[in-house]
Amino acid sequence: MLSINPFAALSATVSPAVMQAYVVVMIVLVVAGTLFEVVHKGSARYFFQNMRNSKAKGARALGGSELVSIAVQTAVVDVLASGEFCNPRRRIAHLLGMYGFVLYVLATAVLVFEPAAGAIWAQLWWLGGLMVCVGGYWFWFFIRVDVAAEGNSPFRLVRADLFILSMLASATLGLVWAWLQARGSAGTMVVFGLYILATTVLFAGVPWSKFAHMFFKPAAAFEKRITRADGTAENLPTQTRDDPEQQKRHSMELLQNAPMDMGLGIKREAPRHY
């Protein structure tokens, strides 16, 4: 079951050209939705304005090699390793969801456009879907702020949940459909219909969901690193104790013999005490 291309088996009912057209339409919807959001919310205008302001206030100008180094750090730490998360559980759930979703979407496109693709792509499709489910349900039922901090029911839904829920529904229904189809069970097409509905909501709902964060967040992380490098740091303090110049301060006298890593204080425990 795990090595069979579920879309190849489906081609008896739905023409491959229709499936390929659907994938193309979804890609167009994501691009159009993101562009609409950029224009409607003025996010790109705000981003570049903020960059210009920061550059004007910056204590020093950044060279080309520094910018490349910052871009690499952003890509490796903030994007590929979800480095902006402070809560390790959220970070792991995000990594599972992110890599799972990339695998799931990529494998879907390969399986639809190349029905004879090797068994590895079908296995990657299953793996990606399962990773999205593990990371997503873990997040939804146990980590989500509304549940973890405010103690609300995990079943209370608002518009902000559009992205995570449609993604979970798409991955879950996709896996259930492939499983039912492999077993030859009744009701396969009903689940397939629901899978297509959830997937369409996921990709067509970009202007209303947080889908576009996968494009905006890396830009914001890059800007944050730039402000730290040019000294503006969004007006945050930049002086640290490991700087030998700062160690000479009178106020640092008490910490002269203290270890540089004091461990964690209030952050030793997750914030859920009230």
Add this chain to the structure above:
Amino acid sequence: MPTFVYMTRCDGCGHCVDICPSDIMHIDKTYRRAYNIEPNMCWECYSCVKACPQHAIDVRGYADFAPLGHSVRVHRDEQKGTIAWRIKFRNGTEKNFLSPITTKPWGQAIPKLAEVPGPSKEMRDGELLYSEPKYIRMDDGGLRTLESAGLKMKMGVYY
């Protein structure tokens, strides 16, 4: 000068909710981000500003007395045991402070008060406070003074 949250920076972790002594930092039910539910009741204690790992909370001065264009931002670095402040005045002056918040690794120097024997009647009726005279070192060469440390009192403000 109540606190407010930069919604794009907040990730809703709940540290501010947990630490707020007025219990006025809550998670918004629609946007899942923290917000100050009652700015009038804010003590301006800065606990949430310091606790926020994303620096998503700032303090807004009331327009009638806070100079526009100023900035007071703080970074509490638990692991290094320091707190840093950066104060920007609207005329461009900038002041930076760096101070210790602990001198020992966190959680390793907690006094075991439960194991301390209760005070005797004599101690209860005495003038000395708990841990005196030990902690003011009256039983160890007398009170520490500038003179005993080889220092001299200087007049005026000096650095």
